[in-house]
Amino acid sequence: MGAYVIRRTLAAILLLFVVSAITFAIFFLVPRLAGESSSQLAAQYVGRDPSPEALAAVKKNLGFDQPLYTQYWQFIHGIFAGRTFHYGPDASHCAVPCFGYSFKTHLPVWPQITQRLPVTLSLAFGAAVIWVFTGVTIGVISALKRGSIFDRLSMGIALAGVSLPIFFTALVSLSLFSYKWAIFPNLHYVPLTQDPVAWAKNLVLPWVTLAFLYSALYARLTRAGMLETMAEDYIRTARAKGLNERVVVVRHGLRAALTPIVTIFGLDLGLLLGGAVLTETAFSLPGVGQYAVQAINENDLPKIMAVTTLAAFFIVIANLLVDILYVVLDPRVRYS
Amino acid sequence: MRISLGNGKAKTPTERPPDAPLLEVSGLVKHFPIRHGLMQREISAVRAVDGIDFTVEPGQTLGIVGESGCGKSTTARLVMRLDEPTAGRITFEGHDITHLSRGAMRSHRRDLQMVFQDPYSSLNPRHTVGRIVGAPFRLQHIKTEQGIKRAVQDLLELCGLNPEHYNRYPHEFSGGQRQRIGVARALALRPKMIVADEPVSALDVSIQAQIVNLLDDLQDELGLTYVIIAHDLAVVRHVSDRVAVMYLGKIVEVGGRESLYRTPMHPYTVALMSAVPVPQAGGRDRNRRILLSGDVPSPIDPPPACRFHTRCWKAQEICRQVEPPLRELRSGHQVACHFPENEPAGTKGPVSLAKPNS
Amino acid sequence: MSFLEVDDLHVTFSTEDGVVRAVDGLSFGLEQGRTLGIVGESGSGKSVTSLAVMGLHRSARVNINGRILLDGQELVGASPEAVRRLRGRRMAMIFQDPLTSLHPFYTVGRQIDEAYKVHHPKAGRHEARTRTVEMLRRVGIPQPDRRANDYPHQFSGGMRQRAMIAMALVNDPDLLIADEPTTALDVTVQAQILDLIRDLQQEFGSAVMIITHxxxxxxxxxxDVLVMYAGKSAETGPAESVFNRPQHPYTWGLLSSVPRMDRERQERLVPITGQPPSLIRVPEGCPFHPRCPYAKLNGTRSFDEVPKLRETGEPGHLVACHLEAEVRARVFREEVRPRL
Structure with missing residues (x-):
């Protein structure tokens, strides 16, 4: 078990480096291969029609004149040890973890992300609570009452849930609940620490919208998993012992059916933490996802790099946790 | 009336003596490595087959019997070259096929066919019977479509199926009929040898006899040579000319059917035979039954020296230290035991500790 | 009345292809301290019968009619809650494959504790575990207090079936049903388990029902033996009588189609011809008639009249066959006995 965790952790760290290298290559190497010069890159930092001197200075300060591997090394070094940029006589220190400065605003990227992270976390975790609860409950009931009206109805809705794109459901719910009936008017993000009630009230609609998609997915997964486990021999044994049907379903059926779902949940959550792009955009939530869209629209490379690295980080960590959790949950894996 | 299977296959006449063994296996070993730890080192291995020798004469049936984990199915897969042997030598018709590549095996494949245990999972449910049984012809490119249909229908009839069922799917047949389809497929290329792994154990009792009789008839008619793997001692006795008893990757006893079943010499064989319940009122005499303790040990870390010593009521110090070699104590009947049962008078006792067998 | 009394039991399943008559008018009785063996091939209805007794048929498509009385208490039509209270306490069951029948995520000990606690709600954890360890020891598991904390996959096949038996017997049931308890086991382990079941039966004095092929x-x-064919009883009686003087052509077929270790090897096996019947379209008349070599010995009766169980002249030995007693005796003497 110990060796397994260490092996997985080392693999995860290695994977993070590989991802960062590939991302770096995509954003810095590919443009250069495509013919963009380091001057054009530097030009993004200065205003229109820069003087050649200013361009050269920016190029030097940001290290664009260095070979790519040096630049990559500086990028990694910045994340772990900080980095100092020299603007002529001035030197500005970019604190750990340093993802550089925005091309457009010249502000350090990382503080902007940490500012936005709580929004994304609020959205993702709130929605996760809702979808796990509703998805699993509906899935279990559907499986137990297979073929009933409830089953058919909920699976019909679930099919709609997984098929409808989130920007559609988001816009529909916005126009109905926020504008037409004004149940949640004037949506804007309020930090949890500032006013928990307002925080929740403003997030209900995004939560429900996002959870709708995932609930549908989880209801279908849970239903399939339950149908499979409830047909297992050990369920028959549990009944033969004279256990209550509720105990049979929850302790014996659900326990086994949930194991694979827990792992999928970990991955889904990890994916969302890197930015729920569509939901944040649709509801104008100032989260990491929205930041990513903005960065891409503005072609602001340091921001894109930072967001991508962060998303990769969450996914790799989620993967790692899921792998470890699986061993904890399934004794057959643990003892072999 | 029987149909001949003239499939037009021209065989080069072999120059080997007619009584030479069709299949010779010597020192056959298969270890499945187990990897573990940070560096995924190979820490141990499942010693599925751990050095076995046997020969099968043409037209004869060798039965291999043993409990789970004894390596009998792995042996079948090795002979069929479905698994790569770790060591040893497999000679078929005088050709060394131990490490032949897939392509090089193809020409031998016609002569060496397999029948599987589970007639439910070994037939592709989406293919018709005609396609399943005809597949070997198509793979070896030896017949026209029309010719294939004729040949398949002949095969179906030979195996006791209705030739008009050519276009049916496996699910339309019962378990016994499916096993007949499996046999028909194996026979398509008129093989010399068929390896059958538990050919009847998935079938109902009343159907098992039908398949056993079918295999009997086909052997008589087509001069087939069989290697039949089974856990059912009574079935093995019925079908085999020679029987090998396996335990934890080793052959512990091998001999002619009558000699082995009348005078089993290895304590394991004796216990195995006494454990089979018999359908007579009151069952077996409980006093004459030898009840072994415990389960079969894991083949990952088998007991040293004689592998049976942990469960053997006759085991002594030598059994824990020296592996008993296969010794021929009766004509054609070998046993690997220091203290055999039913030992004919005048045979020498256990090998001495001074010359351990490697 | 017997301790377990099954009377004219019918179990049908509705499927898309039609109604499956899995059990079709089955009656038998079983006393405490006795063992009844129900023999049949796949589709004979033997497992369906045992699940019906245990009240474990749960599908909405299954329809159970007739009477099942356990110690005088009617089980068919009883409330599911009432039957649940009996399960595991007064009647218990062990299954064919002990690996899939134990929950892979819980320790063996915990699963047995659970079986004890459900019927002893006041028992604490300690009491339950003491009982579990005692039972594991009784069924021959070495170091039971330590092995109780192992998971099923850490047990060998034979040990798992022993644990299943311990779980079934933990509440000292009056009826134990064993459905193919040794089919998934090796021969040498099967002998151990059969031995164990026999010892425990003598010790606990419960009624035992063994389902096997x-x-x-x-x-x-x-x-006692009950031979089932196509959901019906073909022949039933004391084991001595059934094995020594079998009466039904199907029983003859079963006995002569298997190669036997206790007899000289026959040159050729005598199989039962044909295939087991479809339970959706069971043959008219005697369900065995399409496979019976003697069906024509009594005109068309076997083809259009379902035979009823009738006396054979030996105490408790009944057979459902149209053959006249003298004809049967002659066929058995001249044709069947020499093959057995």
């Missing part, structure tokens, strides 16, 4: 297993354990 293996006549040898029945011979080892059963006092």
């Amino acid at each position: 293996d006549l040898g297993v029945v011979a080892e354990l059963a006092d």
Whole structure:
């Protein structure tokens, strides 16, 4: 078990480096291969029609004149040890973890992300609570009452849930609940620490919208998993012992059916933490996802790099946790 | 009336003596490595087959019997070259096929066919019977479509199926009929040898006899040579000319059917035979039954020296230290035991500790 | 009335292809301290019967009619809650494959504790575990207090079946149903488990019902035998009588189609011809008639009249066959006995 965790952790760290290298290559190497010069890159930092001197200075300060591997090394070094940029006589220190400065605003990227992270976390975790609860409950009931009206109805809705794109459901719910009936008017993000009630009230609609998609997915997964486990021999044994049907379903059926779902949940959550792009955009939530869209629209490379690295980080960590959790949950894996 | 299977296959006449063994296996070993730890080192291995020798004469049936984990199915897969042997030598018709590549095996494949245990999972449910049984012809490119249909229908009839069922799917047949389809497929290329792994154990009792009789008839008619793997001692006795008893990757006893079943010499064989319940009122005499303790040990870390010593009521110090070699104590009947049962008078006792067998 | 009384039991399943008559008018009785062996091939209805007794048929498509009385208490039509209270306490069951029948995520000890606690709600954890360890020891598991904390996959096949038996017997049930208890096991382990079941039965004095396809297993354990074919009883009686003087052509077929270790090797096996019947379209008349070599010996009766169980002249030995007693005796003497 110990060796397994260490092996997985080392693999995860290695994977993070590989991802960062590939991302770096995509954003810095590919443009250069495509013919963009380091001057054009530097030009993004200065205003229109820069003087050649200013361009050269920016190029030097940001290290664009260095070979790519040096630049990559500086990028990694910045994340772990900080980095100092020299603007002529001035030197500005970019604190750990340093993802550089925005091309457009010249502000350090990382503080902007940490500012936005709580929004994304609020959205993702709130929605996760809702979808796990509703998805699993509906899935279990559907499986137990297979073929009933409830089953058919909920699976019909679930099919709609997984098929409808989130920007559609988001816009529909916005126009109905926020504008037409004004149940949640004037949506804007309020930090949890500032006013928990307002925080929740403003997030209900995004939560429900996002959870709708995932609930549908989880209801279908849970239903399939339950149908499979409830047909297992050990369920028959549990009944033969004279256990209550509720105990049979929850302790014996659900326990086994949930194991694979827990792992999928970990991955889904990890994916969302890197930015729920569509939901944040649709509801104008100032989260990491929205930041990513903005960065891409503005072609602001340091921001894109930072967001991508962060998303990769969450996914790799989620993967790692899921792998470890699986061993904890399934004794057959643990003892072999 | 029987149909001949003239499939037009021209065989080069072999120059080997007619009584030479069709299949010779010597020192056959298969270890499945187990990897573990940070560096995924190979820490141990499942010693599925751990050095076995046997020969099968043409037209004869060798039965291999043993409990789970004894390596009998792995042996079948090795002979069929479905698994790569770790060591040893497999000679078929005088050709060394131990490490032949897939392509090089193809020409031998016609002569060496397999029948599987589970007639439910070994037939592709989406293919018709005609396609399943005809597949070997198509793979070896030896017949026209029309010719294939004729040949398949002949095969179906030979195996006791209705030739008009050519276009049916496996699910339309019962378990016994499916096993007949499996046999028909194996026979398509008129093989010399068929390896059958538990050919009847998935079938109902009343159907098992039908398949056993079918295999009997086909052997008589087509001069087939069989290697039949089974856990059912009574079935093995019925079908085999020679029987090998396996335990934890080793052959512990091998001999002619009558000699082995009348005078089993290895304590394991004796216990195995006494454990089979018999359908007579009151069952077996409980006093004459030898009840072994415990389960079969894991083949990952088998007991040293004689592998049976942990469960053997006759085991002594030598059994824990020296592996008993296969010794021929009766004509054609070998046993690997220091203290055999039913030992004919005048045979020498256990090998001495001074010359351990490697 | 017997301790377990099954009377004219019918179990049908509605499927898309039609109604499956899995059990079709089955009656038998079983006393405490006795062992009944139910023999049949797949589709004979033997497992369906045992699940009906245990009240474990749960599909909405299954329809159970007739009477099942356990110690005088009617089980067919009883409330599911009432039957649940009996399960695991007064009647318990062990299954064919002990690996899939134990929950992979819980320790063996915990699963047995659970079986004890459900019927002893006041028992604490300690009491339950003491009982569990005692039972594991009784069924021959070495170091039971330590092994109780192992998971099923850490047990060998034989040990798992022992644990299943310990779980079934933890509440000292009056009826134990064993459905193919040794089919998934090796021969040498099967002998151990059969031995164990026999010892425990003598010790606990419960009624035991063994369901199996293996006549040898029945011979080892059963006092009485019930041979099932197509959901019906073909022949039933004391084991001695059924094995020594079998009466039904199907039983003859079963006995002579298996190669036997206790006899000289026959040159050729005598199989039962044909295939087991479809339970959706069971043959008219005697369900065995399409496979019966003697069906024509009594005109068309076998083809259009379902035979009823009738006396054979031996105490408790009944057979459902149209053959006249003298004809049957002659056929058995001249044709069947020499083959057995």
